[in-house]
Amino acid sequence: xxxxxxxxxxxxxxxxxxxxxxxxxxxxxxxxxxxxxxxxxxxxxxxxxxxxxxxxxxxxxxxxxxxxxxxxxxxxxxxxxxxxxxxxxxxxxxxxxxxxxxxxxxxxxxxxxxxxxxxxxxxxxxxxxxxxxxxxxxxxxxxxxxxxxxxxxxxxxxxxxxxxxxxxxxxxxxxxxxxxxxxxxxxxxxxxxxxxxxxxxxxxxxxxxxxxxxxxxxxxxxxxxxxxxxxxxxxxxxxxxxxxxxxxxxxxxxxxxxxxxxxxxxxxxxxxxxxxxxxxxxxxxxxxxxxxxxxxxxxxxxxxxxxxxxxxxxxxxxxxxxxxxxxxxxxxxxxxxxxxxxxxxxxxxxxxxxxxxxxxxxxxxxxxxxxxxxxxxxxxxxxxxxxxxxxxxxxxxxxxxxxxxxxxxxxxxxxxxxxxxxxxxxxxxxxxxxxxxxxxxxxxxxxxxxxxxxxxxxxxxxxxxxxxxxxxxxxxxxxxxxxx
Numbered sequence: 001x002x003x004x005x006x007x008x009x010x011x012x013x014x015x016x017x018x019x020x021x022x023x024x025x026x027x028x029x030x031x032x033x034x035x036x037x038x039x040x041x042x043x044x045x046x047x048x049x050x051x052x053x054x055x056x057x058x059x060x061x062x063x064x065x066x067x068x069x070x071x072x073x074x075x076x077x078x079x080x081x082x083x084x085x086x087x088x089x090x091x092x093x094x095x096x097x098x099x100x101x102x103x104x105x106x107x108x109x110x111x112x113x114x115x116x117x118x119x120x121x122x123x124x125x126x127x128x129x130x131x132x133x134x135x136x137x138x139x140x141x142x143x144x145x146x147x148x149x150x151x152x153x154x155x156x157x158x159x160x161x162x163x164x165x166x167x168x169x170x171x172x173x174x175x176x177x178x179x180x181x182x183x184x185x186x187x188x189x190x191x192x193x194x195x196x197x198x199x200x201x202x203x204x205x206x207x208x209x210x211x212x213x214x215x216x217x218x219x220x221x222x223x224x225x226x227x228x229x230x231x232x233x234x235x236x237x238x239x240x241x242x243x244x245x246x247x248x249x250x251x252x253x254x255x256x257x258x259x260x261x262x263x264x265x266x267x268x269x270x271x272x273x274x275x276x277x278x279x280x281x282x283x284x285x286x287x288x289x290x291x292x293x294x295x296x297x298x299x300x301x302x303x304x305x306x307x308x309x310x311x312x313x314x315x316x317x318x319x320x321x322x323x324x325x326x327x328x329x330x331x332x333x334x335x336x337x338x339x340x341x342x343x344x345x346x347x348x349x350x351x352x353x354x355x356x357x358x359x360x361x362x363x364x365x366x367x368x369x370x371x372x373x374x375x376x377x378x379x380x381x382x383x384x385x386x387x388x389x390x391x392x393x394x395x396x397x398x399x400x401x402x403x404x405x406x407x408x409x410x411x412x413x414x415x416x417x418x419x420x421x422x423x424x425x426x427x428x429x430x431x432x433x434x435x436x437x438x439x440x441x442x443x444x445x446x447x448x449x450x451x452x453x454x455x456x457x458x459x460x461x462x463x464x465x466x467x468x469x470x471x472x473x474x475x476x477x478x479x480x481x482x483x484x
Contacts, residue, residue: 223248302373
């Protein structure tokens with residue numbers, strides 16, 4: 001049995017700021033069901049400690065050195081849904097209120113350098129020695145480099161392999177070189193940026209890519225895209241050099257949490273057989289809640305998203321006046337950049353009978369929108385994987401997406417000639433291509449026979465973690481065979 005230790009900066013149900021937490025929760029849980037020994041290790045942030053005091057099982061107190069500094073490490077454990085979570089405790093680094101970029105602090109690099117070294121030292125005190133460490137994003141990128149220089153020759157650590165997953169290449173963990181190399185006592189001259197502007201800085205993600213045995217991204221298309229300068233965030237050269245170990249595996253979603261047949265947050269439950277009546281009931285009740293005209297025949301467009309231009313809101317705004325001239329309703333949920341928030345407040349004030357802009361986040365309202373809307377809009381500029389379009393498909397809400405990253409891998413464009421596809425797509429990041437795709441969807445909406453066929457294909461698409469887990473299991477087994 002392969003023993004896999006997932007290392008990450010966040011994971012549900014303990015701490016979450018984004019989709020990474022959903023991945024780190026869902027994938028190990030599926031691997032355990034598939035017979036693997038998959039566990040997780042996280043920082044013990046103050047919020048986790050406060051909310052789980054009675055559940056935390058103490059394992060060991062010990063110290064590590066960061067150059068001349070001696071730093072305390074507390075190791076704790078919780079078993080949740082048959083998955084073991086380990087936690088690294090240090091009050092100075094992790095009890096700051098916020099998870100990232102704590103107010104008044106400028107030591108994010110030091111904090112995660114500490115975490116990386118503490119994770120490796122913790123293995124001495126666990127009842128578990130991983131065959132493979134599965135690292136996630138820049139916060140864990142130094143681990144294979146530290147291992148290579150400090151631990152590789154130790155019998156306690158012999159033959160460990162590393163998988164490094166890039167969830168979003170944009171965030172790389174770039175910090176002052178001299179400070180971190182001194183703290184970690186490593187020679188990292190080969191980690192200097194290729195860009196002269198950043199030459200005296202160290203890049204956590206570059207370390208993870210360079211020293212891991214396998215590098216994965218969260219979709220096949222994104223794995224291809226990041227080898228080009230437009231998406232490569234100045235690491236496309238490194239990724240091309242390491243293309244032999246680069247693989248894209250699209251994320252899944254938790255089919256227990258996102259299940260319209262059992263979801264307790266939506267008005268009426270439904271499945272792929274009875275959606276034609278029950279899904280309309282959800283729309284009528286959301287229209288009532290939102291104060292919109294109750295009419296099951298009016299197509300409702302929904303968005304649940306962070307409000308950033310990366311998600312395509314600049315091109316949505318560009319054609320919004322034209323879009324809203326159609327007989328539609330538009331329901332938005334999310335918060336983010338102030339100018340985007342203000343734009344949609346303006347649209348709601350201007351079109352109170354058609355637009356609702358919920359500038360906040362609510363998990364309950366998110367589920368209600370997924371279950372009630374007819375069309376889900378996600379025209380991202382770039383999207384490593386994307387989870388929203390997968391949830392929309394699961395709930396039979398037809399996605400309109402740009403052909404990038406995981407959107408390209410999971411939404412099959414509707415083809416009227418062959419009557420296939422589970423959504424609508426457009427290629428170029430262009431406002432009028434987006435508008436044309438929406439027009440095409442709206443024109444088909446009134447052909448209920450064809451529209452219902454698209455809904456059925458959407459709801460029966462397999463975007464579960466079980467499918468994705470099989471791809472990861474192949475990687476783990478291949479790495480294990482190298483050791484045997």
